[in-house]
Amino acid sequence: MTTPKDSDLREALRRKYADTPQMPADFISRMHQASPDTPSRPMRRWLYPISAVAVAASVLLLIMLNIGQNQPKQNPVFAEDVTKPELTVQATPQTITQTEVVAQPVATHAEESKPAKKHRKVQKTVHKEHVLAEAEQVEAEQAEADQEAVYLPKDPDPYRLAVAQAQEIRSRGEQLYQEVAQIISNSKNIDQ
Amino acid sequence: MKSDSQIVESVKSGRREGQDLMVSRYGQEIFALIARLVSNAMDAEELTQDTFLKAFSNIASYDPRQSSLSTWLCCIAYRLTIDFLKRRRPFIVSIEDTEVWQTDLSEEQLEAGLSTGNEERIQKLELLIDDLPPDDRMLLTLHYFENRTLEECSFIMDATPHALANRLYRIRKKLYKKLQKI
Numbered sequence: 001m002t003t004p005k006d007s008d009l010r011e012a013l014r015r016k017y018a019d020t021p022q023m024p025a026d027f028i029s030r031m032h033q034a035s036p037d038t039p040s041r042p043m044r045r046w047l048y049p050i051s052a053v054a055v056a057a058s059v060l061l062l063i064m065l066n067i068g069q070n071q072p073k074q075n076p077v078f079a080e081d082v083t084k085p086e087l088t089v090q091a092t093p094q095t096i097t098q099t100e101v102v103a104q105p106v107a108t109h110a111e112e113s114k115p116a117k118k119h120r121k122v123q124k125t126v127h128k129e130h131v132l133a134e135a136e137q138v139e140a141e142q143a144e145a146d147q148e149a150v151y152l153p154k155d156p157d158p159y160r161l162a163v164a165q166a167q168e169i170r171s172r173g174e175q176l177y178q179e180v181a182q183i184i185s186n187s188k189n190i191d192q
Numbered sequence: 193m194k195s196d197s198q199i200v201e202s203v204k205s206g207r208r209e210g211q212d213l214m215v216s217r218y219g220q221e222i223f224a225l226i227a228r229l230v231s232n233a234m235d236a237e238e239l240t241q242d243t244f245l246k247a248f249s250n251i252a253s254y255d256p257r258q259s260s261l262s263t264w265l266c267c268i269a270y271r272l273t274i275d276f277l278k279r280r281r282p283f284i285v286s287i288e289d290t291e292v293w294q295t296d297l298s299e300e301q302l303e304a305g306l307s308t309g310n311e312e313r314i315q316k317l318e319l320l321i322d323d324l325p326p327d328d329r330m331l332l333t334l335h336y337f338e339n340r341t342l343e344e345c346s347f348i349m350d351a352t353p354h355a356l357a358n359r360l361y362r363i364r365k366k367l368y369k370k371l372q373k374i
Contacts, residue, residue: 012317
């Protein structure tokens with residue numbers, strides 16, 4: 001964009017502003033008087049991000065401490081007794097005792113996550129209640145059986161009895177399912 | 193002699209020496225720019241103070257890649273002055289002005305009409321300039337009197353160079369038409 005000549009306009013402006021007033025000589029001192037609060041040193045801006053980080057870290061620490069206090073002291077899943085019991089009870093496929101259930105802890109979680117811990121009676125009770133709730137039907141039938149506990153040396157395969165228990169429960173579940181299906185089919189035949 | 197960047201750094205660090213140096217270097221330029229628009233010298237001085245105080249408090253926002261320190265200070269001065277003038281005397285657009293804008297003129301006609309060398313026309317132009325709105329007067333002052341480029345003017349007045357070129361054309365056409373009528 002080229003600047004137009006417009007010499008008349010330029011001349012008019014030159015004449016108009018030829019007597020532009022000068023800035024007062026004491027302008028600077030008067031300006032300082034007018035702004036006495038001007039700080040001699042600026043606010044240290046580099047402190048702002050550091051302060052923000054410190055505040056954030058404090059808040060995070062408080063949150064973590066709060067979470068740590070609210071966590072339960074005992075976790076039945078992870079507070080398993082990993083020490084293998086010296087005495088084990090031999091169990092037949094049809095009989096599963098409460099002691100056997102308790103004596104076969106979930107070694108997977110305990111061994112993987114925690115080192116060996118001292119067995120606590122409270123932890124044992126919590127785990128026993130958890131397993132008993134799931135095997136309630138099996139325990140009722142076990143009471144009728146005649147059991148003779150045989151103490152054997154330390155079982156080298158702690159998972160053997162657990163596998164047997166699982167298989168027993170599965171087979172009994174299938175048997176019950178078939179019985180129920182039979183009952184339903186019989187009732188349908190009767191209706192027809 | 194300290195450069196503008198050194199002055200800016202000095203002001204950023206809060207040293208009064210840097211502030212004084214900035215005022216002593218650009219104070220007169222800013223004062224003159226404001227005084228050309230504001231009739232009262234006291235008002236011009238007060239606006240100049242406000243300009244530098246605002247510059248000191250916002251020195252962190254100054255970017256030397258966008259403009260020179262002088263242009264940046266002029267930008268602050270312009271905004272403060274325009275706000276001051278609008279509060280003091282709201283400008284009323286006359287019907288005559290709108291009629292002038294409807295007439296189309298070529299660039300050659302305009303340039304010829306504003307470059308006659310006629311003393312009477314120059315004196316009339318001096319009077320007509322006072323009747324212009326503050327924005328238009330500022331544009332003429334910056335571009336014709338201070339010989340600033342349209343790019344610098346666009347930074348100061350916060351408008352695109354193309355918009356300022358159009359505005360400049362309208363101002364010249366208005367002055368030409370009014371000269372023809374007188």
